[in-house]
Amino acid sequence: MKKILIASSVLVLAFLSGCMSITKVEGEQVVNNRMAVKVADAWNKVSAPGTKQPFDMWTQEGLTLDHLRLWAAVKPGQALLVHPAGSVPMGQKAPRVPTYEAGMQPDQLVSLFEVMYSADGSIVNMTKVEPAVFAGEKGVRFEFSVTRKGDDVLLNGVGWVSQSKGELFAATFLAPKLSFFPRLLPKAESIVRTAQIRG
Amino acid sequence: MTASATGGRRAFLRSACKHCVGMGALLPGLPALAQDNAAASPLPAERFARPALETDEGGLWGMMDREETRLRRSPFVVRDVELNKYLQDLVCRLGGDHCPDIRVHVVRTPLFNATMAPNGMMQVWTGLLLRAENEAQLAAVLGHEIGHYLERHTLERLRDLRSRAAFAQFIGMFGLVGAIGQLGALAGAFAFSREHETRADRLGMHLMKRAGYDGRQAAQVWDNLLGELKITGGEDAGKRSPMMATHPPLESRRDDLLKLAGDASGITGAAEYNQAIARHRFGWLQDEIRRGQFEESLVLFNRLLARNPLDSQALYARGEVYRLRAGKEDLQESLNDLTRVTAFEQPPAEAYRALGLVQKQRTDGPSAVQAFEKYLSAAPDAADSGLIKNYIAELKP
Numbered sequence: 001m002k003k004i005l006i007a008s009s010v011l012v013l014a015f016l017s018g019c020m021s022i023t024k025v026e027g028e029q030v031v032n033n034r035m036a037v038k039v040a041d042a043w044n045k046v047s048a049p050g051t052k053q054p055f056d057m058w059t060q061e062g063l064t065l066d067h068l069r070l071w072a073a074v075k076p077g078q079a080l081l082v083h084p085a086g087s088v089p090m091g092q093k094a095p096r097v098p099t100y101e102a103g104m105q106p107d108q109l110v111s112l113f114e115v116m117y118s119a120d121g122s123i124v125n126m127t128k129v130e131p132a133v134f135a136g137e138k139g140v141r142f143e144f145s146v147t148r149k150g151d152d153v154l155l156n157g158v159g160w161v162s163q164s165k166g167e168l169f170a171a172t173f174l175a176p177k178l179s180f181f182p183r184l185l186p187k188a189e190s191i192v193r194t195a196q197i198r199g
Numbered sequence: 200m201t202a203s204a205t206g207g208r209r210a211f212l213r214s215a216c217k218h219c220v221g222m223g224a225l226l227p228g229l230p231a232l233a234q235d236n237a238a239a240s241p242l243p244a245e246r247f248a249r250p251a252l253e254t255d256e257g258g259l260w261g262m263m264d265r266e267e268t269r270l271r272r273s274p275f276v277v278r279d280v281e282l283n284k285y286l287q288d289l290v291c292r293l294g295g296d297h298c299p300d301i302r303v304h305v306v307r308t309p310l311f312n313a314t315m316a317p318n319g320m321m322q323v324w325t326g327l328l329l330r331a332e333n334e335a336q337l338a339a340v341l342g343h344e345i346g347h348y349l350e351r352h353t354l355e356r357l358r359d360l361r362s363r364a365a366f367a368q369f370i371g372m373f374g375l376v377g378a379i380g381q382l383g384a385l386a387g388a389f390a391f392s393r394e395h396e397t398r399a400d401r402l403g404m405h406l407m408k409r410a411g412y413d414g415r416q417a418a419q420v421w422d423n424l425l426g427e428l429k430i431t432g433g434e435d436a437g438k439r440s441p442m443m444a445t446h447p448p449l450e451s452r453r454d455d456l457l458k459l460a461g462d463a464s465g466i467t468g469a470a471e472y473n474q475a476i477a478r479h480r481f482g483w484l485q486d487e488i489r490r491g492q493f494e495e496s497l498v499l500f501n502r503l504l505a506r507n508p509l510d511s512q513a514l515y516a517r518g519e520v521y522r523l524r525a526g527k528e529d530l531q532e533s534l535n536d537l538t539r540v541t542a543f544e545q546p547p548a549e550a551y552r553a554l555g556l557v558q559k560q561r562t563d564g565p566s567a568v569q570a571f572e573k574y575l576s577a578a579p580d581a582a583d584s585g586l587i588k589n590y591i592a593e594l595k596p
Contacts, residue, residue: 093431096492101525106586107556111523115491121308123275124489130585140586147274149308154274 021047030198031056035072035135035169038194041187043068051084060184064151066175068188072197074168076102080116100168106131106140109161113172114144117157121149135169135195137162146174156181158188164197171195242402243349246300247319256317256354263316270304270320277305277325277479285475286323286341289334292410293342297349309486311424315344317353328476329483330423330499332416332506334468338407339417339456346402352395400452404459413467414460418453423502425449430494481547484516493524514540515550522557533557541570548577552587564594 026042032054043058046067058068071080079097088094097119098112110129118124125145132141139162146155154177161170173188175181250256270276277283283303291298300319310326321344331337347353391399400417408414428449476483487496500517503510518536521529537554540546555570571587571594581587 091432093433095431096494098491105556105560107583108523108525110583115489118486118489119491121310123307123486126582128585129583131589149275152269152273152275 020049023047025058031070032072034167034198035070036194036196036198037070037191040190043187043191051082053082054078054080060187061175061180065180066173066184068173068191069171070195071168071170074100074170076100076166080112080170081119102166104163104168106161109163109168109170110140110142110159113142113159113161113170117144117146117172117174123147123149132160134160134162134171134192135164135197137164137169137197139163139169145177154178158185160192160195169195169197242295242405244296246297255357256351259354259357260318263318263320266316267302267304267318267320270306270322273306275307277307279305279478282475282479285471289338290321290341290345293338293406294345295406295409297345301345301348307486309483309490311427313340313344315348317348317351319348321345321348325479325483325486329480329487331472332419332423332469334472335407335412335416335466336420337472338410338412338468339403339414339420342403342406342410342417343399344403345406346399347391347395349402350395350398352391352399355395356391400456401459404456408460408465411465413463413465415457415463416467417460418456421449421453421456425453426498426502427495430492430498481512484512485549488516488519488523491523493520496520509543511540511543511546511550515547515553518550518557519553522553530557530560534561541573548574548581551577552581552583555587555590559590559594564596568594 023045024042025045026039028036028038030036041060043060046057046059046063054071054074056070057063058070060066074080077099079099081097083094083097098115100109100112104112107129110126114124114126123146126142127145128141128143130141132139134141139160142159142161144157144159146157147153148155155174156177157172157174159170159172161168163169171188171192173185173192175184250260252258252261282305286303286305290301290303294301301315301321302319303321303323305328306322306324308324308326309329310324311330312322312324313327314322321341323341327340328337331340404414404417407417487499490496497517497520500513500520503513504517507513514536518533518540521533521536533553534557537550537557540550541554551570551574555567555574558564558567558570568591571591575581575584575587578584
């Protein structure tokens with residue numbers, strides 16, 4: 001059994017390392033051609049193989065340790081994440097995914113992210129929700145904790161979301177509560193503060 | 200959240216313990232199930248001794264022991280001495296002489312499932328506890344799991360997987376860990392055979408009736424679950440849901456369990472059950488709402504309210520789901536539920552919040568402010584107090 005598990009793990013790691021695309025990002029970056037941010041310290045942009053997600057995902061230390069997700073110009077009716085192709089069993093309807101709708105109130109926007117981070121069975125608790133400006137628009141900033149289902153790690157997160165001309169702009173940062181979150185949050189915030197909508 | 204090899208391996212380890220109840224299906228075994236006499240079920244009289252470490256069964260126990268050590272530290276475990284004692288006592292009534300070997304762990308996961316490992320580790324998910332209507336229904340599920348344990352089905356499954364090199368399936372499941380619904384699919388990949396499920400159904404019925412429960416409640420469990428499964432699986436969900444891939448089709452399973460149950464003698468233990476879960480139930484309802492699977496949740500909440508129209512927690516939960524879904528008629532439905540629940544003597548503070556948000560959407564400023572102020576009065580330290588105060592400031596003339 002042990003040998004089989006080791007062999008399986010090797011195959012999985014080979015699969016992941018072969019297909020995950022990681023590129024360095026620094027300087028001015030534009031997300032989805034609609035939101036510009038200035039990156040002082042270099043980050044790693046991670047693109048998973050297969051289904052394209054509607055957000056950019058960046059990390060400092062690796063995705064199991066931290067991630068900064070950036071959404072720009074999400075249209076009404078568009079989901080905040082997409083199920084990987086083939087993940088829905090034959091004959092089944094795909095489960096709901098958090099979807100942006102025009103005219104959502106700030107509390108409803110926060111709920112979208114709460115559901116998104118709960119989707120894998122993780123426990124999500126909102127710890128602070130308050131009005132804020134993001135990308136030059138009135139919106140909301142929210143803090144939350146996540147107990148991650150996959151490995152029981154306790155994480156802290158922060159999110160920012162606003163709307164402009166019927167489109168959603170947002171960012172979330174998540175990292176383990178111990179050490180990583182306090183160390184990396186200032187780097188994430190320094191990017192988020194520079195967010196500007198284009199067009 | 201990203202899929203991780205760690206998560207996948209853990210999922211396998213967890214799945215190796217069991218599977219089940221929430222998830223089943225089978226065809227060929229059904230006639231046998233229907234004709235069996237539950238009282239004639241042979242049960243191992245003696246407790247299981249720990250298998251030798253060098254055997255495959257010993258290795259499996261070792262893996263499960265390590266998983267249980269991890270589980271004991273997990274933040275997902277509900278640490279409530281009284282609730283655990285209640286469940287442990289229930290398991291002892293079902294398991295008889297095997298009671299000292301079975302350890303119950305309540306795991307905070309809003310899905311219908313319970314699992315049992317060959318080393319005696321039983322996991323009961325909070326989604327099952329939320330959905331069970333009484334002690335007899337929970338006994339039916341846990342009795343089924345104990346049936347797998349008593350017949351060492353996991354060991355047979357492990358040997359079967361090895362002989363058929365079915366570990367390719369295991370590898371294929373990495374990367375699927377994402378939506379919570381997929382956890383069920385992951386579980387299904389390692390589910391017991393239909394024959395095992397049929398045997399476990401029969402043994403479970405035997406155990407619950409021996410403990411004095413109304414056996415017909417076992418059929419009700421599946422009837423209730425079917426309503427939720429139809430949301431994503433359509434009318435044929437009971438036959439082809441991936442969660443039920445190796446279990447009998449739900450409709451026929453229900454019918455066969457009813458035949459096995461016989462007359463209506465036995466207790467349901469509804470009052471005892473409600474008391475046992477009372478402290479946690481509201482939190483579990485909120486976990487269910489956070490799943491974001493609104494249609495499934497509405498089936499559940501409608502069922503809870505059909506059973507008890509004065510269930511203020513379920514009324515709030517349904518109103519909140521309508522508000523969050525925000526469909527064509529949902530705002531009015533939400534308003535109806537939340538207006539009713541806030542008229543109760545001690546409604547949840549969250550009901551005032553939800554009502555205020557609905558009134559704000561309806562542009563009824565004064566009513567919204569009134570509800571928000573009641574919310575902040577009941578929950579002054581609420582996480583979203585800053586946002587709500589801002590709403591009040593915007594709405595006040």
